[in-house]
Amino acid sequence: MQESAYFSQYNPIKGVWDEMYGENNIRDHYSKVIDYLSRESAEDLARKEELAKRLFMSQGITFTVYSSGEGIEKIFPFDIIPRIITVDEWAFVEKGIKQRLNALNLFLKDVYNNQFIVKDGIVPIDIIYSCPHFLREMYQLEVPYDIYVHIAGIDLIRDHDGTFYVLEDNLRTPSGVSYMLENREITKRLFPDLLPQCCVRSVTEYPNILYKNLLSLSPRQISNPTIVLLSPGIYNSAYFEHTTLARLMGVELVEGRDLVVKNQKVYMKTTVGLQQVDVIYRRVDDDYLDPLVFNPSSILGVAGIMGAYRTGNVAIVNAIGNGVADDKAVYAYVPEMIKYYLNEEPILKNVPTFQLSNIDERQYVFGNINKMVVKKTNGSGGYGMLMGHASTDEEIDDYKKEILKDPRNFIAQPTISLSAAPCYMQGGLHPRRIDLRPYALCGPEGIEIVPGGLTRVALKEGSLVVNSSQGGGSKDTWVLA
Amino acid sequence: MLSRVAASLYWLSRYVERSDGILRMLKINYASSQDTVQEFTWEPVIRIFAGHDEETQKLGNDSRAVMRYMVSAKNNPNSILNIITFARENARSVQEHITKDLWQCLNEYYHTVKDTRIDNALKKDDPVSVLDILIKQVMLYYGTVEITMERGEGRSYMNIGKYLERGIQSVDILDTKFGSIDGNPDLLTDTTYWKHLLLSLGGYELYLKKYREGFEAENVLEQVVLNNDFPRSVIYSVNHIQRYFDRLKNDSNIDDYRELSFFIGRLQSNIKYSSVKTIKEEGLHTFLTQIRSQLYGIGDALNNHYFANS
Numbered sequence: 038m039q040e041s042a043y044f045s046q047y048n049p050i051k052g053v054w055d056e057m058y059g060e061n062n063i064r065d066h067y068s069k070v071i072d073y074l075s076r077e078s079a080e081d082l083a084r085k086e087e088l089a090k091r092l093f094m095s096q097g098i099t100f101t102v103y104s105s106g107e108g109i110e111k112i113f114p115f116d117i118i119p120r121i122i123t124v125d126e127w128a129f130v131e132k133g134i135k136q137r138l139n140a141l142n143l144f145l146k147d148v149y150n151n152q153f154i155v156k157d158g159i160v161p162i163d164i165i166y167s168c169p170h171f172l173r174e175m176y177q178l179e180v181p182y183d184i185y186v187h188i189a190g191i192d193l194i195r196d197h198d199g200t201f202y203v204l205e206d207n208l209r210t211p212s213g214v215s216y217m218l219e220n221r222e223i224t225k226r227l228f229p230d231l232l233p234q235c236c237v238r239s240v241t242e243y244p245n246i247l248y249k250n251l252l253s254l255s256p257r258q259i260s261n262p263t264i265v266l267l268s269p270g271i272y273n274s275a276y277f278e279h280t281t282l283a284r285l286m287g288v289e290l291v292e293g294r295d296l297v298v299k300n301q302k303v304y305m306k307t308t309v310g311l312q313q314v315d316v317i318y319r320r321v322d323d324d325y326l327d328p329l330v331f332n333p334s335s336i337l338g339v340a341g342i343m344g345a346y347r348t349g350n351v352a353i354v355n356a357i358g359n360g361v362a363d364d365k366a367v368y369a370y371v372p373e374m375i376k377y378y379l380n381e382e383p384i385l386k387n388v389p390t391f392q393l394s395n396i397d398e399r400q401y402v403f404g405n406i407n408k409m410v411v412k413k414t415n416g417s418g419g420y421g422m423l424m425g426h427a428s429t430d431e432e433i434d435d436y437k438k439e440i441l442k443d444p445r446n447f448i449a450q451p452t453i454s455l456s457a458a459p460c461y462m463q464g465g466l467h468p469r470r471i472d473l474r475p476y477a478l479c480g481p482e483g484i485e486i487v488p489g490g491l492t493r494v495a496l497k498e499g500s501l502v503v504n505s506s507q508g509g510g511s512k513d514t515w516v517l518a
Numbered sequence: 519m520l521s522r523v524a525a526s527l528y529w530l531s532r533y534v535e536r537s538d539g540i541l542r543m544l545k546i547n548y549a550s551s552q553d554t555v556q557e558f559t560w561e562p563v564i565r566i567f568a569g570h571d572e573e574t575q576k577l578g579n580d581s582r583a584v585m586r587y588m589v590s591a592k593n594n595p596n597s598i599l600n601i602i603t604f605a606r607e608n609a610r611s612v613q614e615h616i617t618k619d620l621w622q623c624l625n626e627y628y629h630t631v632k633d634t635r636i637d638n639a640l641k642k643d644d645p646v647s648v649l650d651i652l653i654k655q656v657m658l659y660y661g662t663v664e665i666t667m668e669r670g671e672g673r674s675y676m677n678i679g680k681y682l683e684r685g686i687q688s689v690d691i692l693d694t695k696f697g698s699i700d701g702n703p704d705l706l707t708d709t710t711y712w713k714h715l716l717l718s719l720g721g722y723e724l725y726l727k728k729y730r731e732g733f734e735a736e737n738v739l740e741q742v743v744l745n746n747d748f749p750r751s752v753i754y755s756v757n758h759i760q761r762y763f764d765r766l767k768n769d770s771n772i773d774d775y776r777e778l779s780f781f782i783g784r785l786q787s788n789i790k791y792s793s794v795k796t797i798k799e800e801g802l803h804t805f806l807t808q809i810r811s812q813l814y815g816i817g818d819a820l821n822n823h824y825f826a827n828s
Binding site for chain 2: 094095096097270271276280283284289290291292294295305306307308309310
């Protein structure tokens, strides 16, 4: 194979799994793309990058950052070089996620009903009761088909030898799927004919599968149930995603103020009066969902909706109270859950996790903090994290004090190095760290995972944090057929 | 259709129509300001579209300052920049009810007016070119609505908003322009005065074809209020409100429909069975005030019965 200029200048990071470059050669599954790229000049690629930015901007695929009273439109940074996953890798990941989700669903049903897993001493009771997302309101509430997690985003990373690890389970309102869909649309525009040449599997089925699942949850047996997507409104940073999904599924996008509860039924206010709502795909957090039950100052939710849910007059997706299963302290027990509920060995590995409420583990972590990442158990978006190897002594001391105030709130994990993939920047290809979030949809007929996902990338050199709030971007993610 | 969605579509459309009115008004008045021996006053334009306060007084008759205030000022709630921001916020919240083309079109209008080059050009370059760029965006918008929007409830609400806004604008412009005559009777025979009024409404050519005897205040009045073929006349606007409201019949609660239908029908008859003669007997200002309050009444009734804001 002819080596292109980009490739000869490409310097993989030592001791890191590189998605494109293995053992002194380009991996097979990247060869067609590199072939294609080597026919383009650096200016061509720069123009493509410019086109990508313009497409995102003119289609309004933006989020608004408010500073000094003025809204500034930003686009979520997009890297034009796709991330590619082979047939075998995908088969493994798909199997692993299905297994894991099955176990997590069973765990949620168990923990809100008989709590066998606690009684059998697998998961300690205090871990569950001390979790702020464990909601007593969900106790013994029957949910349709016993499905709690209808939509899951499982964050995967790859260690230096390419082994997949689960970094996080997102079982509440995982976001980012619209970027999986839009990134693909942009790639179609940037690289004509490349997708079919490389036999890339399509991701466009996602909204159809989700819609079919939502339809099946309707409590009323009628031919045309009303399904809505509940959004916090246009000021939410994920608003673009809400409207994209609503449009692609052809369901109504509503805000809390459009809904009202009467006689334990949920209605939406229309120009002809009230219309009953059967299924709500909500993108509002538990806390804000019902001011009568949760945060009383919330204006994003609907008063009385929890009552309607408990009565079974409305289906809510994802179920309320799922936070207990994606809590980072509970995360450590997921491999045990898989063995307990399914009698199977876990396919996907967990990152070893230390509970800082345990004195021995805490002391070990404090002694080796340079090799650790410390996280809040209910944090997200990369906020409130301590990266041991990249922090000053002062930052570490301050953080330790924080930990000692409430050790249950923190866990520590050894720093996993994250695989790298080529990104186009400064006129050439450079390796940057990435993760992978496939989206799994769980319906009465089982779990379906659209072949693809969101690949997030840490655009800063040497950075291991891929979150968009911390300077991360994304890539189109290809699963080969 | 959700009440909130109907309200957003209606307002989105009203804002765009308003921006169209402002831009055309600015363009003609700017031309007019370059073609006069007396000092040109921007006061009526500002009064119609921005109100009267300390801020606007400071502008005086500096054409560039006025245009920057009306187009790109952040502190003027009725500047094109702010109006289009509102229009886009409304569109954003109903993205799945308008076509993707329309959303992109509005989005581009927004990015165009927000571009600092617009403000800089108003400061230094030819203002007409700037206004033309923006007017083109509005025309693109109307074309996109026409070609892509489904003929359903949503479009009816948009059209009701559009024609309501247009009707109110025409009434306001007439009222202000005829009001100025009271203080300065010479204007009554000033042909450029009437010519510019007609130009700013886009009715100059129609006038020339229809009235051969030159510019007469009465003829202008007749065209702007009563001419069925003039797309900016008050009667044309009201007829179209009626037309699109009628299409909502099947998607309406029958009591709500009847109440609004009554308001619209009454207004329509009021204008239809008026003539220049009866309007003059009644007093133009009284007549226009009554029409304006009835137009506002329709807006209020929509709010109460259709947009669930009662």
